[in-house]
Amino acid sequence: MNNRRQFFAGAAATMAGLSVARSALAALPEPVIQTSVDTAPPLVPNTGRPYNPVVTLNGWSLPWRMSNGVKEFHLVAEPVVREMSPGFKVNMWGYNGQSPGPTIEVVEGDRVRIFVTNKLPEHTTIHWHGQRLPNGMDGVGGLNQPAIPVGKTFVYEFEARRPGTFMYHPHADEMVQMAMGMMGFWVTHPKGKHPHISEVDRDFCFLLNAFDVEPGSKTPKVNTMTDFNIWAMNSRIFPAIDTLNVRLNDRVRIRVGNLTMTNHPIHLHGHEFLVTGTDGGPTPPATRWYEVTTDVAVGQMRQIELIADEEGDWAFHCHKSHHTMNAMGHDVPTMVGVDHRGLVNKIQRVVPDYMVMGERGMADMGEMQMPIPDNTAPMMTGTGQFGPIEMGGMFSVFKVRKDQKPGDYKDPGPYKFPQGTVAYEWAGATPAAPRAATPQGKADATAVKPHSSGKHH
Numbered sequence: 291m292n293n294r295r296q297f298f299a300g301a302a303a304t305m306a307g308l309s310v311a312r313s314a315l316a317a318l319p320e321p322v323i324q325t326s327v328d329t330a331p332p333l334v335p336n337t338g339r340p341y342n343p344v345v346t347l348n349g350w351s352l353p354w355r356m357s358n359g360v361k362e363f364h365l366v367a368e369p370v371v372r373e374m375s376p377g378f379k380v381n382m383w384g385y386n387g388q389s390p391g392p393t394i395e396v397v398e399g400d401r402v403r404i405f406v407t408n409k410l411p412e413h414t415t416i417h418w419h420g421q422r423l424p425n426g427m428d429g430v431g432g433l434n435q436p437a438i439p440v441g442k443t444f445v446y447e448f449e450a451r452r453p454g455t456f457m458y459h460p461h462a463d464e465m466v467q468m469a470m471g472m473m474g475f476w477v478t479h480p481k482g483k484h485p486h487i488s489e490v491d492r493d494f495c496f497l498l499n500a501f502d503v504e505p506g507s508k509t510p511k512v513n514t515m516t517d518f519n520i521w522a523m524n525s526r527i528f529p530a531i532d533t534l535n536v537r538l539n540d541r542v543r544i545r546v547g548n549l550t551m552t553n554h555p556i557h558l559h560g561h562e563f564l565v566t567g568t569d570g571g572p573t574p575p576a577t578r579w580y581e582v583t584t585d586v587a588v589g590q591m592r593q594i595e596l597i598a599d600e601e602g603d604w605a606f607h608c609h610k611s612h613h614t615m616n617a618m619g620h621d622v623p624t625m626v627g628v629d630h631r632g633l634v635n636k637i638q639r640v641v642p643d644y645m646v647m648g649e650r651g652m653a654d655m656g657e658m659q660m661p662i663p664d665n666t667a668p669m670m671t672g673t674g675q676f677g678p679i680e681m682g683g684m685f686s687v688f689k690v691r692k693d694q695k696p697g698d699y700k701d702p703g704p705y706k707f708p709q710g711t712v713a714y715e716w717a718g719a720t721p722a723a724p725r726a727a728t729p730q731g732k733a734d735a736t737a738v739k740p741h742s743s744g745k746h747h
């Protein structure tokens with residue numbers, strides 16, 4: 291039987307970094323396990339209806355086999371070790387070797403069969419978020435199906451009826467299982483020209499996720515409700531999140547899903563975009579408006595589109611400033627403006643490594659190499675061509691280049707700024723601010739007076 295051969299023949303170019311687990315599951319598609327944390331090249335379909343594949347940031351798409359016209363995938367729910375950034379490895383639960391699991395790409399109208407093998411230490415299910423499907427395939431443990439016991443394989447089967455941007459995640463002990471990293475992306479491509487879906491040159495996707503990993507530990511705390519300290523895109527943190535590299539004037543789609551416990555206003559610099567879809571499907575063009583930030587609430591998907599017509603290295607990040615930091619203790623006192631001269635010397639006699647954090651703001655910490663417990667995410671260590679970027683967490687860079695080749699997703703390196711286009715230091719005299727010279731009485735004259743009627747409303 292030739293399915294496996296066909297499958298590998300076409301997918302061969304994309305198989306670098308993948309290893310195929312030998313398995314005793316004779317009749318099942320062999321599970322494909324991903325060992326690399328790099329962004330895999332797009333998985334160009336070699337069977338079934340054609341489509342333009344997506345690129346998953348620091349992730350990959352799951353190969354399938356065709357079986358009598360049905361697309362068969364095999365997901366393995368299992369403990370994994372995810373490298374969130376170099377030197378920072380976290381014990382998670384995921385699928386097929388990684389958290390998040392692989393992106394599943396199908397085409398509108400496809401008949402899909404997904405085998406789910408449970409190698410976790412407890413039962414699980416998978417819910418196919420946003421899909422139209424028979425009720426018994428919706429994956430809510432107890433409500434729609436018995437949970438998948440440890441060591442067992444269940445089969446989900448349905449038609450991908452609606453094109454759009456979706457995700458999958460457990461609906462059994464979901465607080466624990468999502469806190470441990472179990473989630474994945476799902477894209478259903480349109481089967482032909484669709485009035486609300488444009489063809490794009492680059493199509494990126496990733497999930498927003500959050501973890502509570504105590505400094506020095508290796509396993510997330512699973513009962514955290516609000517106090518997450520690791521803010522991630524696809525279980526990676528800046529500067530370990532790959533950049534989104536595009537060619538000048540490319541039409542670009544970016545799909546984002548949020549499986550954290552809070553909302554994330556996702557912000558792109560230098561370009562306006564349109565929100566062209568939600569997990570409810572593509573939005574009709576007449577309902578769209580331009581934004582530079584779009585809020586992705588808990589459990590939502592958003593897909594945005596733009597023409598990348600400004601060259602450069604453009605920041606792309608969550609606009610909640612705490613979400614571009616990592617491994618933060620939230621109980622750090624505000625030290626801005628506090629003068630510690632004298633005090634530090636005294637303390638250092640007792641505690642030689644003592645240092646004061648943040649008396650001139652916290653920018654120093656981007657450069658500071660403080661000793662931190664083993665296996666702790668650095669707080670903010672991304673470095674650009676002009677110095678520390680002072681961000682971590684949910685932050686990446688949208689790189690627009692004239693000479694980026696079509697289909698080339700490699701990082702082109704730092705932007706070469708044309709001469710005279712970078713903010714520069716003023717070399718002339720700096721006059722004193724006029725306000726400083728204003729006599730007290732004159733300043734008072736401009737103060738806001740109480741309402742003359744004196745009445746309270």
Ligand SMILES: [Cu+2]
Nearest residue numbers: 554608610613
């Ligand atoms: Cu955020």
